[in-house]
């Protein structure tokens with residue numbers, strides 16, 4: 738027979754052990770279980786390049802429009818994109834997937850955006866998706882955003898993506914290098 742006090746003791750024991758895992762002094766070692774590097778290429782629609790534009794301003798503030806970034810700091814612009822992903826920094830390399838989602842300029846006194854997008858892979862190497870979200874303070878050489886999940890080959894993946902602006906040509910073209918470190922792999 739298990740007494741009531743034994744059950745309570747067991748329960749308390751369980752509580753303290755889980756809380757020590759959650760709030761304990763020891764940090765789990767931070768070693769990535771997977772590391773990947775990609776580039777993606779964004780060509781913004783500027784009024785006359787519909788054929789190769791991969792991004793469009795879909796929302797702009799009252800003082801802007803959808804063919805040019807709002808001034809100052811692009812603040813208030815919302816952009817939707819469907820960009821090719823490549824393994825190297827060449828726009829014309831065979832794409833290994835698409836980066837699809839949105840960026841919105843949400844900083845008033847410096848260039849900065851908020852990103853929410855997915856990498857969709859359907860190649861011989863990877864099938865599945867990775868999902869990203871986070872703030873992108875554009876003026877910093879490197880920025881970190883969260884890898885908040887994945888599907889397929891990246892089932893339940895989580896980690897950090899380090900972004901670097903690898904090329905920037907006015908308001909028409911930019912290329913981001915994405916250095917992905919996954920800390921949860923299945």
Ligand SMILES: *[C@@H]1O[C@H](CO)[C@@H](O)[C@H](O)[C@H]1NC(C)=O
Nearest residue numbers: 780786788789790828909910
């Ligand atoms: C877009 O296409 C035009 C015409 O083909 C070309 O001149 C331009 O360089 C292209 N832009 C980029 C970024 O490749």
Ligand SMILES: *[C@@H]1O[C@H](CO)[C@@H](O)[C@H](O)[C@H]1NC(C)=O
Nearest residue numbers: 801802803804805806807808
């Ligand atoms: C959009 O705004 C830019 C300046 O911000 C201006 O040069 C351009 O003519 C505007 N385009 C339209 C279609 O209103």
Ligand SMILES: *[C@@H]1O[C@H](CO)[C@@H](O)[C@H](O)[C@H]1NC(C)=O
Nearest residue numbers: 857858859860861863864865
């Ligand atoms: C992935 O690629 C295969 C082979 O090219 C194709 O049959 C399939 O429709 C693609 N799936 C998606 C979701 O694009």
Ligand SMILES: *[C@@H]1O[C@H](CO)[C@@H](O)[C@H](O)[C@H]1NC(C)=O
Nearest residue numbers: 872874876877878879880881
């Ligand atoms: C961006 O850079 C500034 C100054 O270089 C630094 O103070 C800030 O912490 C950086 N922000 C991020 C998110 O790394």
